[in-house]
Amino acid sequence: MHQIDDHSLPTVQEPLLDPSDSANNRLIISPDQAFELLESISEAFYGLDEGWRFIYLNHKAEQLLGRKREAxxxxxxxxxxxxxMDTQAHQEMHRALAEHRTVRxxxxxxxxxxxxxxxVYPTRIGLSVNFHDIALRKQAENLVQESKVRLTGIINAAMDAIITVDDDLYIVMFNHAAETMFHFKSGEAVGDSLERFMPTRYHGAHHDHIWxxxxxDITTERIETLGGISGLRSDGQEFPIEASISQIEAEGKKYFTVILRDVTERKQAEQGLARLAAIVTSSNDAIISQTLDRTITSWNQGAERIFGYSADEVIGKLITILIPPHKLDEEAEFLQKIYADETVxxxxxxxxxxxxxxVFVSVSLAALKDSQGKIVGITKIAQNITERKQAEAKIQELNEHLEQQVQARTGQLLAVNKNLDSFAYVVSHDLKAPLRGITQLASWLAADYAESLDDEGRNMLNLVVGRTKRMHEMIEGILQYSRIGRVKENLTKFDLNRLVADVVDLLAAPESIAITVAADLPMVYGDEIRIRQVFQNLIGNAIKYMDKPIGKIGVRWSDQQTNWQFAIADTGPGIAPQYHEKIFQIFQTLAPRDEVKSTGIGLALVEKIVQLHKGRVWLESIEGQGTTFYFTLPKTMEEISHEE
Known part of the structure; x- marks a missing residue:
């Protein structure tokens, strides 16, 4: 045993000292007893003198330091x-010696x-140092800290808002999801009341519920007793939430953790589903769901109205109870289309x-898929189209009847056309001959009795000759008008530049009227003779009715995508609006026939020719300033030759 005396043994702890002899710090136990005591303690212990030399160390210190005391x-x-050196131990031990105070x-x-x-305890001769291994405790603390870090990470990564409050409902923890949900920073929320984040009407009930x-002794429960509850964002906006609460006691205090979920989207989805369910339920159409093996799984009121079965009568039955035997193959075809992702x-x-x-129905189908996109059934929407089918049958019957009437009417029209051909022949031969005789006779009288006739007689003869010529022109005009559409037209492609130039030369306008024709008139399709009549009538009328000392007539054209558009403009008297349609009627003239030589057939002829070529004709006019006649011709032969 190592011998120590009271001078070399450091004073370790107060209980080793005689409290009545504080001046001398005398030991109340013997040195041997002190040695045995220090050797038996579980902590490592050593003593240092003021020169930092070891003066004692116990067995535990030898073990921990890995050195024998003799060394x-x-x-x-x-x-x-x-x-x-330069460690915390170095600094603290120097502080204890310098300040003569205990440090831990x-x-x-x-x-x-x-x-x-x-x-570290200061003694009268130096320092007493006892130390023990806390590695296990540090490991435990590190594990706790790591757990706290992981828990904090989990809480902050959680999709739901997590808020912890003390027993006074003041917030002590406010996670990232809560910040996002309430639009409130954690630093601002901690220390505030939880009631800050709920509408006022919930405060009393919520406080009582948590109390x-x-x-x-329940640790966790859903907050359902309050019914539907709402959260309150920082901007005052309310939103529906779902909540659960848990409690824990730590250091004599209760803490409550509330987990909140914003269910706005779910509520909207539920409302949408409710509306959809109401639509399905109240729809007049049959809406039926079935499995892939044809078993009916849903049946709405529309299906009950159309087919007469209640839901209880058909759910669980095969859809084939609704299908006639000769239509059973349709189900297999429907299934093939659904699997092929085709629409029906x-x-x-x-x-x-x-x-x-x-019952006649119009069926539409859609695939029912599970969450993985696998087809698990079919939804059918069947609309009752019995009335429509009956109407279609009636229309078909009427169409057939109408077709018969059309055929009969066509036969009548063919007969009428044949009669018109005969009439035209009679007019051409039987009516023209007397007119020629009257004209010839009047000419003879004027020649043979010129000296016997006074001025009035000669005027009367001239009037007879003029009117018979006009009658001849009217008959010719009627014949031309009647032939349009009945005689097959000779459709070709021809040059309008040459055609219009010929018409202008033929009409030989007086020098007081200037006629200008736009350059590069297009090549057109049609009956060249008929189109010549159109230009001849429109330009001829502009010349005939010109009332200005100096007149102007212009022919121009424009490209209107699928049509050519032509315009014949003059500076004549113009036409009042009330006559814009009337002048296209046969035998209509705006001036007395004795004043202007006109049969009243020209514009009617123009309109009929243009319409025969699938075009249209119209006019724009300002009284006293002039008139512009417009007409169009299709660009292609196919449009002109197309039968209505």
Whole structure:
């Protein structure tokens, strides 16, 4: 046993001292007893003198320091363990000696390579140091800290808002999802009341609910007793939430954690589903769902009205109860189309009602898929089209009747046309001959009796000759008008530049009227003789009715995509609006026939020719300033020759 005396043994703890002899700090136990006591303690212990030399260390200190006491007694601690220089232990031990005060600290010992807890006590001759291994405790603390970090990470990564409050409902934790949900920063929320984030009408009930919950032994429950509850964002906007609450007691205080979920989208979806369900339920159309093996799984009121079965009568039955035997193949075809991702819309077919009668329906189908996109069934929408089918049958019947009438009428028209041909022949031969005789006779009288006739007689003869010529022109005009559309037209492509130039030369306008024709008139399709009549009538009328000393007539054209548009403009008297349509009627003139030589057939002829060529004709006019006649011709032969 190592012998120590009261001069070399450091004073370790107050209980070893005689409290009545504080001046001398005398031991109340013997040195041997003190040695045995220090050797038996579980903590490592060593003593240092004022020169930092070891004066004692117990067996535990030998174990932890890895050195025998014989190798350390009398040696300077900083020389034996130079790695301790400039460490926390070095600083704290110097502070304890300098300030003559007890210090306690935790440090990672480089020489020991683990964490220790150290207590340093000043003595009359130096320092007493006891230390023990706290590696296990540090590991536990690290695990706790890591758990806290992981928990914090989980809480902040959670999709739901997580808020912890104390028993006064003041917030102590406010996660990232809560910040997003309430538009409120955690730093601003912590310390505020939880009621800040709910509408005022919930405050009393919510406080009572948490108070009652805190009196129970239940750790977690859903907040359902308040019914539907709402959260309150920082901007005052309310939104529906779902909540659960848990409680825990720590350090004598209750803490409540509330987990909140914004269910706005779910509520909207539920409302949408409710509206959809109402639509499905109240729809006049049959909406039916079935499995792939044809078993009916849903049946709305529209289906009940159309087919006569109630839902209880058909759910669980095969859809084939609605299908006539000769239509059973349709189901297989429908299934093939569904698997091929093809649409089936408005497929008209026949189905059976409960009473066995048939009903016409228009069927549309859609695939029912599970969450993985796998087809698990079919939804059918069937519209009752019986009335439509009956109407279609009636229309078909009327069309057939109308077709018969058209054929009969066509035969009548052919007969009428034949009669018109005969009439034209009679007019051409039987009426023209007397007119020629009257004209010839008047000419003879004027020649043979010129000296016997006075001025009035000669005027009368001239009047007879003029009127018979006009009658001849009217008959010729009627014949031309009647032939349009009845005689097959000779459709060709021809040059309008040449045609219009010929017409202008033929009409030989007086020098007081200037006629200008636009350059590069297009090549057109049509009956060249008929189109010549159009230009001849329109330009001839502009010349005939010119009332200005100096007149102007212009022919121009424009490209109107699918048509050519032509315009014949003059500076004549103009035409009043009330006559814009009337002048296209046969035998209509705006001036007395004795004043202007006109049969009243020209514009009617123009309109009929243009319409025969699938064009249209119209005019624009300002009285006293002039008139512009417009007409169009299609660009292609196909449009002109197309039969109506």
């Amino acid at each position: 350390l007694i009398g040696k300077n601690i900083w020389e034996i363990f130079p790695e301790m 600290f935790e440090t990672f010992s480089i020489e020991l390579n683990y964490w220790v807890e150290v207590e 009652d919950f805190g009196l129970t 819309k408005h497929f008209d077919t026949i189905r059976l009602k409960k009473d066995g009668s048939e």
